[in-house]
Amino acid sequence: MDYLIVLIIYYFIGSIPFAIIFSKIFDTKNPLKMGSKNPGATNMWRIGSKKSAVFTFIFDFMKGFLTLFISNKLFGSIFYDLVIFIIIGHCFSIFIKFKGGKGVAAFLGILLFLQVKLFLIAVTVWSLVFAIKKTSSIAALICIVATLISNILLFHSEIFSINLICILVFLMHYQNIYRIITSNEKKIS
Numbered sequence: 001m002d003y004l005i006v007l008i009i010y011y012f013i014g015s016i017p018f019a020i021i022f023s024k025i026f027d028t029k030n031p032l033k034m035g036s037k038n039p040g041a042t043n044m045w046r047i048g049s050k051k052s053a054v055f056t057f058i059f060d061f062m063k064g065f066l067t068l069f070i071s072n073k074l075f076g077s078i079f080y081d082l083v084i085f086i087i088i089g090h091c092f093s094i095f096i097k098f099k100g101g102k103g104v105a106a107f108l109g110i111l112l113f114l115q116v117k118l119f120l121i122a123v124t125v126w127s128l129v130f131a132i133k134k135t136s137s138i139a140a141l142i143c144i145v146a147t148l149i150s151n152i153l154l155f156h157s158e159i160f161s162i163n164l165i166c167i168l169v170f171l172m173h174y175q176n177i178y179r180i181i182t183s184n185e186k187k188i189s
Helices: 002-015 018-025 041-046 050-075 084-091 104-114 116-133 136-153 160-171 174-181
Strands: none
Touching: 002 050, 002 084, 018 041, 018 050, 041 050, 050 084, 050 104, 084 104, 084 160, 104 116, 104 136, 104 160, 116 136, 136 160, 136 174
16 A cells, blocks of 8 residues: 555655745746746746745655655655656656756756765766866756766666666656757757
């Protein structure tokens, strides 16, 4: 019974669309109608709401981290094989007609809770790539691949759900991948 309850909780917490919430709190543009139409921190930044972008990133990150922390306290387990439902909720939110973000911030929050060393690898790779390319999606994609490879090679997929999350978050960037291939992906200014 705990299993089903945790799955539902993970999905619903993952579904909270913080970009939409903060666009309303700070009276900024609706990210579903502007820019990439993606309710994530990068699009919030691009459409000119830096404050909303920062809050969106922090709350999406904490969505991943705190959900696992609270689950561990309440149930004595984090239910490793259900962790992906936080990301599924984030990417396919019931609150915004099954649209959502790409899952990077929530993914990083999950990583921090599950495997600090992988989190440090991911953040370092993202930061280095972003410093060079100034493109969030390229940094995210390379960060995800580096995390997946590191999890397999260094940690022998000890936490297999991390591999599944990497694959899902990577696939959520399919439009970015197309724009990268066609040299149309926008940099962050």
